[in-house]
Amino acid sequence: MLPAIALVVGVVLGLVLEPTVPAAFQPYLPIAVVAALDAVFGAVRASLEGVFDDRVFVVSFVSNVLVAALVVFLGDQLGVGGQLSTGVVVVLGIRIFTNAAAIRRHVFRA
Amino acid sequence: MSAPEGGSTGDRLLGILRPRLRPVDLAVALLLALLGFGTVVQVRSTQDEGVLASARQEDLVQILDDLQGRSERLRAEVATLTATQERLTTGSDRSTAALTEARRRSQLLGVLAGTVPAKGPGVTVTLTDPQGQVSADVLLDALEELRNAGTEAVQLEGPADAENAGRVRVVASTSLLDDADDAGPGILVDGAHLRPPYRFTALGDPATLAAALAIPGGVVDTVGRAGGTARVERSGSLRVAVLRPLDRPRYARPAPDGG
Numbered sequence: 001m002l003p004a005i006a007l008v009v010g011v012v013l014g015l016v017l018e019p020t021v022p023a024a025f026q027p028y029l030p031i032a033v034v035a036a037l038d039a040v041f042g043a044v045r046a047s048l049e050g051v052f053d054d055r056v057f058v059v060s061f062v063s064n065v066l067v068a069a070l071v072v073f074l075g076d077q078l079g080v081g082g083q084l085s086t087g088v089v090v091v092l093g094i095r096i097f098t099n100a101a102a103i104r105r106h107v108f109r110a
Numbered sequence: 111m112s113a114p115e116g117g118s119t120g121d122r123l124l125g126i127l128r129p130r131l132r133p134v135d136l137a138v139a140l141l142l143a144l145l146g147f148g149t150v151v152q153v154r155s156t157q158d159e160g161v162l163a164s165a166r167q168e169d170l171v172q173i174l175d176d177l178q179g180r181s182e183r184l185r186a187e188v189a190t191l192t193a194t195q196e197r198l199t200t201g202s203d204r205s206t207a208a209l210t211e212a213r214r215r216s217q218l219l220g221v222l223a224g225t226v227p228a229k230g231p232g233v234t235v236t237l238t239d240p241q242g243q244v245s246a247d248v249l250l251d252a253l254e255e256l257r258n259a260g261t262e263a264v265q266l267e268g269p270a271d272a273e274n275a276g277r278v279r280v281v282a283s284t285s286l287l288d289d290a291d292d293a294g295p296g297i298l299v300d301g302a303h304l305r306p307p308y309r310f311t312a313l314g315d316p317a318t319l320a321a322a323l324a325i326p327g328g329v330v331d332t333v334g335r336a337g338g339t340a341r342v343e344r345s346g347s348l349r350v351a352v353l354r355p356l357d358r359p360r361y362a363r364p365a366p367d368g369g
Contacts, residue, residue: 006140014154029155058138
């Protein structure tokens with residue numbers, strides 16, 4: 001319950017404050033959001049399977065975001081930022097689809 | 111997600127406020143709030159600032175390169191078109207001037223050839239011929255005198271009758287023939303039959319023309335000896351309105367200079 005409320009509060013804050021993204025973070029924010037989404041889908045799946053652990057979620061969320069940002073940052077330094085962020089998005093996208101499929105099987109038994 | 115939270119969700123709001131709320135719960139909430147916030151911010155910035163704001167540096171450089179090449183091409187095109195426009199403008203100016211000049215010349219030549227009406231100062235010479243002695247020779251002399259005195263446009267009239275309008279524009283090729291018949295004296299001018307009194311309308315310097323006609327042994331004397339009268343009237347504004355159709359030359363063609 002509390003996480004759902006927090007999610008809504010975050011969305012509302014973003015809508016109300018209308019902050020601009022600092023130029024330094026602009027390449028990383030979309031990747032970070034996708035990585036966080038991956039962690040959230042994994043958490044939903046884990047909770048449906050009854051193996052959800054708060055700590056694991058927090059650590060996986062933070063490390064997901066940091067690793068994704070780090071990979072993109074490294075890619076930028078190496079001159080392959082565009083390709084690497086595409087790769088990260090593809091990998092995270094595949095994971096999200098896998099988790100979504102697992103969630104679907106739990107919810108709809110199909 | 112509610113299953114692992116166990117008892118705390120069961121107690122609802124009360125449970126949230128309890129000290130049993132562990133720090134890790136707060137961390138989860140904070141992370142999810144951050145996720146919502148970040149998602150909204152990213153979506154908004156993508157919508158607001160379009161493609162360029164989220165584009166990477168090398169992409170931006172590529173786009174900038176493209177734009178510069180494009181603007182260079184467009185600038186070259188502008189230069190070409192400007193040059194073309196200039197060429198066309200001066201060309202049309204030149205052809206306009208040539209057209210004006212050609213019109214002016216055709217007007218001048220038309221006065222000489224008798225294809226356009228003319229007006230200006232000049233004299234009218236009226237010759238009466240009560241005794242039928244004023245022949246085509248006399249009229250030709252009169253015409254030659256007028257031409258020597260610098261007349262530029264001449265018409266010759268007699269009283270209009272049923273056959274003719276009685277007016278002829280006199281040009282270089284005009285011919286004068288005696289054409290007396292039973293009805294009385296007359297002349298044939300370019301195929302038009304005229305009867306006395308004859309009247310020349312000649313454009314030129316009125317004083318010079320009048321003097322040329324009045325010299326001793328000149329037209330006025332000759333007509334007087336033939337029993338007629340010659341009356342010369344100067345005028346500041348006369349009109350030579352009779353026109354002569356322009357025949358296209360059958361054999362002669364214009365030859366350009368040096369051609």
